Amino acid sequence: MRPERQTEGGSNDWSLLLRIRQKDEAALSELYDRYSGLVYSQAHRILHDAGAAEEILQDLFYQVWRTAERFDSSRGSLAGWLLVAARNRAISRLRRKTGKIEEPEENGVAFSATLDNRSTQNLLLEKVRTVMSSLPQAQREAVEFAYFEGMSHSEIAEKTGQPLGTIKTRIRSAMEMLKKVLS
Amino acid sequence: MTNGHIREEELELYALGSLPEEEAAVVKAHASECTECASKLSEALGRSVLLALAVPQQTPPPTAKEKLFARIAAEREAPLAGTLMPHAKRPVRPWWNWILGPASLALALICFLLFWQNRRLVDELHSARLAIRGLERDKQRFEDLARILASPDTLTIKLAGTDDAPRATGFVKYNGRLGVVLYSTEQLPALPAQKTYQMWLVPTNGAPISAGIFQSEDSVRGLLSAQVPANTMPKAFAVTVEPAGGVPQPTGPKLLLGAS
Numbered sequence: 001m002r003p004e005r006q007t008e009g010g011s012n013d014w015s016l017l018l019r020i021r022q023k024d025e026a027a028l029s030e031l032y033d034r035y036s037g038l039v040y041s042q043a044h045r046i047l048h049d050a051g052a053a054e055e056i057l058q059d060l061f062y063q064v065w066r067t068a069e070r071f072d073s074s075r076g077s078l079a080g081w082l083l084v085a086a087r088n089r090a091i092s093r094l095r096r097k098t099g100k101i102e103e104p105e106e107n108g109v110a111f112s113a114t115l116d117n118r119s120t121q122n123l124l125l126e127k128v129r130t131v132m133s134s135l136p137q138a139q140r141e142a143v144e145f146a147y148f149e150g151m152s153h154s155e156i157a158e159k160t161g162q163p164l165g166t167i168k169t170r171i172r173s174a175m176e177m178l179k180k181v182l183s
Numbered sequence: 184m185t186n187g188h189i190r191e192e193e194l195e196l197y198a199l200g201s202l203p204e205e206e207a208a209v210v211k212a213h214a215s216e217c218t219e220c221a222s223k224l225s226e227a228l229g230r231s232v233l234l235a236l237a238v239p240q241q242t243p244p245p246t247a248k249e250k251l252f253a254r255i256a257a258e259r260e261a262p263l264a265g266t267l268m269p270h271a272k273r274p275v276r277p278w279w280n281w282i283l284g285p286a287s288l289a290l291a292l293i294c295f296l297l298f299w300q301n302r303r304l305v306d307e308l309h310s311a312r313l314a315i316r317g318l319e320r321d322k323q324r325f326e327d328l329a330r331i332l333a334s335p336d337t338l339t340i341k342l343a344g345t346d347d348a349p350r351a352t353g354f355v356k357y358n359g360r361l362g363v364v365l366y367s368t369e370q371l372p373a374l375p376a377q378k379t380y381q382m383w384l385v386p387t388n389g390a391p392i393s394a395g396i397f398q399s400e401d402s403v404r405g406l407l408s409a410q411v412p413a414n415t416m417p418k419a420f421a422v423t424v425e426p427a428g429g430v431p432q433p434t435g436p437k438l439l440l441g442a443s
Contacts, residue, residue, distance in 0.1 A: 028255075029248070036247070036248070037240055037243065038236070040243035041235075042235040044241055050244070061251055062254055065255060077229065079232075080228065080232045083232045083235045084228050084231065088200065110222070110225040125236045125237075128236040129236075132237045143234060147201075147234045148238075150200055152201055153196055153202070164396075165427065165429045168192060168428060171195065175230055175231075178233045178234070181233060
């Protein structure tokens with residue numbers, strides 16, 4: 001079971017979720033203030049469209065409001081879920097996919113770093129940016145094409161003119177570097 | 184798959200959304216039944232989240248939060264809207280009020296149908312545009328290939344099977360001026376797991392140069408192409424079996440060989 005931790009900015013995510021289950025709007029407001037910037041920035045980076053990013057932001061937090069009971073504090077990260085779900089929705093819209101959006105299970109994202117107050121967010125943001133800027137350009141491009149453009153590895157290989165195996169290796173190496181940020 | 188589990192590399196690609204739909208469906212189906220892979224996938228998704236933190240941070244417009252809470256308030260109040268006050272006196276409705284209800288409903292239905300029809304047409308148009316772009320790319324590629332094949336300075340090199348692949352055959356069309364290698368193979372022996380075929384240009388001077396990796400099904404589909412440094416003088420072309428993803432220099436057994 002994940003230990004309950006009180007953050008410097010207020011309640012932790014899971015105690016906020018418990019209150020949201022009781023339809024406490026102040027708790028949703030606190031959760032929104034905590035993560036809306038990250039969710040919105042990511043959607044905006046993918047779509048380059050402020051209106052569309054705002055829609056994704058609203059829809060996600062509305063979903064948390066409606067289905068808070070599905071999240072389980074012992075099994076996954078709420079911050080991780082918000083970011084993965086926002087990314088999938090933005091990519092689906094970017095690629096104009098119709099039909100069901102591939103969405104992670106509510107408890108299906110294991111994210112051990114803390115993001116629930118501004119200072120830890122800023123610290124991790126800084127670390128990730130340092131790692132990203134230190135990656136060789138080809139590796140950085142490969143993960144950015146995948147994550148922010150929603151391109152498959154074969155599409156990246158076609159776009160860059162590199163063998164499929166090379167693209168997979170680049171992505172793997174970049175993700176290994178990022179893994180060290182969390183360890 | 185390795186030992187009945189999804190390889191970490193595939194999980195990483197799935198988490199990044201970089202697997203083709205069919206392969207992603209296999210990973211998802213397996214993870215739904217395998218707790219070990221589900222746990223690793225969950226961690227891979229957690230790592231992919233880090234990329235979201237690399238983007239420049241922006242503040243959402245204040246109206247976004249207002250709209251969210253307005254939506255929640257509307258949901259809370261909606262059930263109350265339909266309730267009647269007890270003992271309330273029912274207002275007298277003018278005769279045309281009876282028409283307004285059904286007419287509004289019909290209008291809403293028409294708007295809804297037009298909206299969906301419009302949305303479907305926009306989607307179809309987008310799909311058609313993508314298909315046209317794909318066909319244009321294919322056409323351009325076929326024209327380029329035809330030009331290279333017909334060019335008088337394109338060499339043809341026949342590939343013959345070695346003792347490890349006596350039935351295998353193939354050919355290479357090589358244009359040194361453009362540095363283009365086109366090739367096709369037949370009846371190569373089946374690949375072991377985690378292996379790939381790799382085509383090599385063996386120059387008159389220097390180490391072999393990779394001309395791409397391929398699987399047997401790629402070869403069946405037709406002519407494969409690769410780019411090598413222009414003006415390389417070839418001594419021979421060869422196909423070897425190498426670890427998946429290819430290697431910088433040949434290490435595995437030769438299956439096909441042809442001297443130019």
